[in-house]
Amino acid sequence: MEKLTYTNPRGEKLTFGDSPFFLQTVGGLGDVSADIQTQKAPYQDGSTRLDAVFEERSIPIQFLIVKESYEEVILARQLLGRVLNPKLGTGVLRYESENIIREIDVSPDSVPLFPDGQGNRTIAIQKGFINLVAFNPYWRASEESVEQLVTFSGGLTFPLILPTIFGNQDSTAKSRIIVNQGDSPTPIEVTFTGPATSPIRIENETTGEFIEVAQSLLDGEKLWISTQFGKKRVQKIAVDGTVINAFNYIKINPIPSLSSTFFQLQEGNNLITYSTGEEYEKAPVTIRYYNRYLAV
Numbered sequence: 001m002e003k004l005t006y007t008n009p010r011g012e013k014l015t016f017g018d019s020p021f022f023l024q025t026v027g028g029l030g031d032v033s034a035d036i037q038t039q040k041a042p043y044q045d046g047s048t049r050l051d052a053v054f055e056e057r058s059i060p061i062q063f064l065i066v067k068e069s070y071e072e073v074i075l076a077r078q079l080l081g082r083v084l085n086p087k088l089g090t091g092v093l094r095y096e097s098e099n100i101i102r103e104i105d106v107s108p109d110s111v112p113l114f115p116d117g118q119g120n121r122t123i124a125i126q127k128g129f130i131n132l133v134a135f136n137p138y139w140r141a142s143e144e145s146v147e148q149l150v151t152f153s154g155g156l157t158f159p160l161i162l163p164t165i166f167g168n169q170d171s172t173a174k175s176r177i178i179v180n181q182g183d184s185p186t187p188i189e190v191t192f193t194g195p196a197t198s199p200i201r202i203e204n205e206t207t208g209e210f211i212e213v214a215q216s217l218l219d220g221e222k223l224w225i226s227t228q229f230g231k232k233r234v235q236k237i238a239v240d241g242t243v244i245n246a247f248n249y250i251k252i253n254p255i256p257s258l259s260s261t262f263f264q265l266q267e268g269n270n271l272i273t274y275s276t277g278e279e280y281e282k283a284p285v286t287i288r289y290y291n292r293y294l295a296v
Contacts, residue, residue, distance in 0.1 A: 001017065001097070001098075002017060002023055002026065002095070002096070002097045003016070003017030003023065003095075003096045003097070004016040004017060004023060004026060004061065004093060004094070004095055004096075005093070005094040006083070006084065006091055006092070006093050006094075006106070007091050008083050008084070008085070008088050009088050009089045009090065009091055010088060012082070012083045013083070014079070014080065014083050014084070016061060016063050017096075019066060020065055020066050020067055020076055021063050021064075021065060021076070021080075022063060022064040022065075022066060023061070023062075023063055024062040024063055024064055024127075025060075025062040026059065026060070026061050027058070027059060027060045028058050028059030028060065028134070029095070029296050030295030030296070032054055032055060032057045032294065033054070033055040034052045034053065034054050034055065035052070035053045035055060036051075036052050037049075037050040037051045037052065038050060054137045055137065056134060056135050056137060057104070057133070057134040057137035058131060058132075058133055058134075059104075059106060059131070059132040059133070059134065060129070060130075060131045060132075061129070061131070061132065062127070062128070062129050063127075063128050063129075063130075064125060064126070064127055064128070065077065065080075065125065065126040065128060066124065066125055067124050067125075068124055069123070069124060070123045070124065073123075073124060073125070073126045076126070077112070077114055077126065077128075080112045080130075081112060084108045084111065084112055084130055085108070085111070086107060086108045086109060086110060086111070089107065090105050090106065090107045090135075091106060091107070092104070092105060092106070093105075093106045093132060093134075094142065095139070095296055097296070100296055101141075102139040102140065102141070102142065102293060102296045103139070103140055103142050104134045104136075104138070104139045104140065105134060105135070105136055106132035106133060106134045107133055108130060108131070108133075109131050109132070110130075110131065112128050112129065113128065113129040113130070114126055114127070114128050115127060115129070137294075138184060138292040138293065138294065139292065139293045139295070139296050140182075140290040140292050141182070141290050141291040141293075144288055144289070144290055145290065145291065146286065146287070146288050147176060147178050147272075147286070147287045147288075148284070148285070148286055148287075149174060149175070149176055149272065149274055149284075149285035149286075149287065174274060174275070175205075175271060175272065175273035175274075176271075176272055177269050177270065177271050177272075178270045178272050178287065178289075179268065179269055179270070180265040180266060180267050180268060180270060180289070180291060181291050182267065182290075182293055183267065183292065183293050183294045183295075184267065184292050184293075184294065185264035185265060185266050185267065185292075186265050186290060186292045187226070187227040187228040187229065187262075187264050187265075187289065188225075188226075188227050188263075188264065188287050188288065188289045189224070189225065189226050189227075189228075189287070189288040189289070190202050190224070190225040190285065190287050190288075191222055191223070191225075191285070191288075192217060192223040192274075192283050192284075192285055193217070193221075193222050193284040193285075193286075194216075194217025194218050194219055194220060194221040194222070194223075194283060195216075195217055195218055195219045195221075195281070195283065196216060196223075196276045196277075196281055196283040197216050197276050197277035197278045197281060198214050198215050198216040198276075198277050199212050199213060199214050199251070199277055200212070200213050200215060200217070200223055200275075200276050200277075200283075201213075201274060201275045201276070202225070202272065202273075202274045202285070203272070203273050203274070203275075204263050204265070204266075204270050204271070204272055205272070205273055206266060206269065206270045206271050207263060207266060207270075208257065209261040209263035210260060210263070211225055211227075211234075211250060211261065211262065211263070212251035212260050213225070213234060213246060213249050213250050213251070213260075214250075214251065215236055215246050215249050216277070217236070217283070218239070220239040221236065221237065221238055221239060223235070223236055223237075223246065224236075225262075227262035227263060227264060232247075232262050233247070234246045234247045234249070234250055265289055272287065
């Protein structure tokens with residue numbers, strides 16, 4: 001059984017699939033258009049394909065309101081109009097079917113439609129339509145993937161009043177293969193925790209891309225990097241929580257291969273490594289990402 005749950009920016013939720021909002025049909029589970037980018041030279045027959053860019057994803061939903069009276073139907077329509085208000089901005093649509101759960105950021109492109117006439121409305125039943133638009137067309141896993149590049153292993157426990165554990169950092173954990181199980185490259189969030197000496201660098205050796213930041217971290221300070229398109233960030237976070245923009249400290253070079261790139265995890269295996277200004281340092285590093293899918 002398919003079920004759709006929409007959560008708006010205010011945290012209000014609606015579920016299509018259970019009473020009183022019964023899901024009839026849903027589109028956009030796989031059909032998203034692509035704009036094929038081409039170029040044409042003088043006297044060339046045809047053209048040369050450069051790339052393909054996905055358009056926004058449209059998710060039309062047809063549902064049925066079933067209540068015990070016309071007054072209750074009116075209240076249900078008002079609830080739908082309030083929660084699915086396009087002026088509220090972008091919410092989250094959660095799709096569930098048997099063992100599959102996916103999520104996507106969406107915005108209603110209108111107030112829900114409640115048609116009149118025979119076959120659309122009775123005293124206790126109302127047919128309805130709503131179209132949701134995903135400006136980022138990728139469905140994503142419902143759970144975020146989290147990878148640690150430095151962990152503590154082993155340790156001794158002493159029978160003190162407050163147990164004290166002495167652990168060792170795993171010296172082999174400055175690199176790790178991260179597997180992107182999705183259908184497309186996916187952005188990452190990287191958090192370094194100090195102390196660490198400048199420059200701090202994270203690299204995808206599979207593609208040769210890297211991000212290098214000329215900043216040092218004191219004990220407890222953090223460096224946070226996001227490579228998401230349109231939301232690229234490099235921030236230094238002090239122990240007291242103060243956030244400082246560190247974007248201007250990334251390494252830039254006129255030669256592209258020697259310049260920082262806000263890289264993404266490619267499909268399949270990605271060998272990720274990091275380094276700091278001192279070889280002996282093993283600052284804890286956390287990488288977060290979502291597997292992304294073209295269809296559910």
